[in-house]
Amino acid sequence: MGFERKYVSQEELRKHNKPGDLWISIQGKVYDVTDWVKTHPGGDTPLLNLAGQDATDAFIAFHPGTAWQHLDQFFTGFYLKDFEISEVSKDYRRLASEFSKLGMFDRKNHLVIYSLCFVTLLFGLSICGVLCSNSFWVHMGAGALLGFSWVQVAYLGHDSGHYNIMTTRGFNKLAQILTGNCLTGISIAWWKWTHNAHHIACNSLDYDPDLQHLPVFAVSSSLFDSITSCFYGRKLTFDPLSRFLVSYQHFTFYPVMCVGRINLFLQTFLLLFSKRKVPNRALNIFGILVFWTWFPLLVLCLPNWTERVLFVLASFTVTSIQHIQFCLNHFSADVYVGPPRGDSWFEKQTRGTIDISCSSWMDWFHGGLQFQLEHHLFPRLPRCHLRTISPLVRELCKKHDLPYRSFSFYEANVRTIKTLRDAAMQARGLIWEAVNTHG
Numbered sequence: 001m002g003f004e005r006k007y008v009s010q011e012e013l014r015k016h017n018k019p020g021d022l023w024i025s026i027q028g029k030v031y032d033v034t035d036w037v038k039t040h041p042g043g044d045t046p047l048l049n050l051a052g053q054d055a056t057d058a059f060i061a062f063h064p065g066t067a068w069q070h071l072d073q074f075f076t077g078f079y080l081k082d083f084e085i086s087e088v089s090k091d092y093r094r095l096a097s098e099f100s101k102l103g104m105f106d107r108k109n110h111l112v113i114y115s116l117c118f119v120t121l122l123f124g125l126s127i128c129g130v131l132c133s134n135s136f137w138v139h140m141g142a143g144a145l146l147g148f149s150w151v152q153v154a155y156l157g158h159d160s161g162h163y164n165i166m167t168t169r170g171f172n173k174l175a176q177i178l179t180g181n182c183l184t185g186i187s188i189a190w191w192k193w194t195h196n197a198h199h200i201a202c203n204s205l206d207y208d209p210d211l212q213h214l215p216v217f218a219v220s221s222s223l224f225d226s227i228t229s230c231f232y233g234r235k236l237t238f239d240p241l242s243r244f245l246v247s248y249q250h251f252t253f254y255p256v257m258c259v260g261r262i263n264l265f266l267q268t269f270l271l272l273f274s275k276r277k278v279p280n281r282a283l284n285i286f287g288i289l290v291f292w293t294w295f296p297l298l299v300l301c302l303p304n305w306t307e308r309v310l311f312v313l314a315s316f317t318v319t320s321i322q323h324i325q326f327c328l329n330h331f332s333a334d335v336y337v338g339p340p341r342g343d344s345w346f347e348k349q350t351r352g353t354i355d356i357s358c359s360s361w362m363d364w365f366h367g368g369l370q371f372q373l374e375h376h377l378f379p380r381l382p383r384c385h386l387r388t389i390s391p392l393v394r395e396l397c398k399k400h401d402l403p404y405r406s407f408s409f410y411e412a413n414v415r416t417i418k419t420l421r422d423a424a425m426q427a428r429g430l431i432w433e434a435v436n437t438h439g
Helices: 008-016 045-049 057-060 064-074 085-101 111-131 136-162 170-184 188-200 221-225 240-246 248-257 262-272 281-300 305-328 340-349 360-366 372-377 383-399 409-438
Strands: 006-007 020-027 028-030 075-080
Touching: 006 340, 020 045, 020 057, 020 064, 028 064, 057 085, 057 136, 057 340, 064 075, 064 136, 085 340, 085 383, 111 136, 111 305, 136 170, 136 305, 170 188, 170 281, 170 340, 188 248, 188 262, 240 248, 240 409, 248 262, 248 305, 248 409, 262 281, 305 409, 340 372, 360 383, 372 383
Parallel strands: 006 075
Antiparallel strands: 020 028, 028 075
């Protein structure tokens, strides 16, 4: 007697979409990840966002081949009755398989060694500039170098968060704490929490934390409806203060980016000292304490408070280059309201990302993130391969009539400011409407 498969419909699968009852489908098989969500290395947010639906493409994107063997323990015994694979998903999975066979996910081309040496040099020059000179301008240059070292360190932290840049997972975790917490003061736990959610729900106004910047910025008038952030679990209130700030956001964008690092420090503290379950909380707090020991001591080595304040401001201003780039990659792309859909995962990545075109010799400056779509489609792929696969991704987008947007750094800035200005003008219209209504 042959084995008879048991099936569930898409509608039945969708019912299992909340904490305490969480199912997902991968390649037509249904898995119960209700308990696994508590210890999932990528956090609970990706699983909660894709609960009750097919998550195959996202699973392929974020997991190495060795992860497939762990799925059997969660198998419910059910298969998806009306399981279909779109043509774009078939092509995407074929491309991912080819990259895997070529060993591209594991080959990093000594990039980590070069980056570590460069970061060490930048940090060394910055410290020497503070300790070995009495010149005001040397001190300001040292501050700028420190800021630029933070930019390069952030790229390393980003790489280590997506794939192992070290020989083992233990050393990789050490690299994460060192590059994130100890050297920059920004918790790797906070980064993973927000960044994984951003990748899964790219440019969803209520699910992607990277677009939730009220009261300072709003990239779409849809945020004027005070929608609820499903990431933070609170309403993004568009109150009179938000309305006023947003109405001038195209003017305040660059000044805010210059001090944007302060918000990252604040978000780190809010998470690490919250009631939320934080992986390796003690280790993350220790790393933050390391940063808040060496950085103030370095600043205090400067001769007076004027130079100290300007040194910190110089370092923060240089890091704004990176904050701006993150915004350029998404602010002027397509946005939507609602949860991500696993069966349109590829399409959402193409519509929610913008590449920054540059010469190959500038790849180190952008840390690979100029290939934003390529990175979103293949987040585990070391950045040294992103330029190589770019023509293949462009070709795939063209085949399926999906956007592949690549602009120069200047053009991307213009588009971002235009997006902010358009929303600002709409906010100003609401201000005048309120004035006229209430006299």
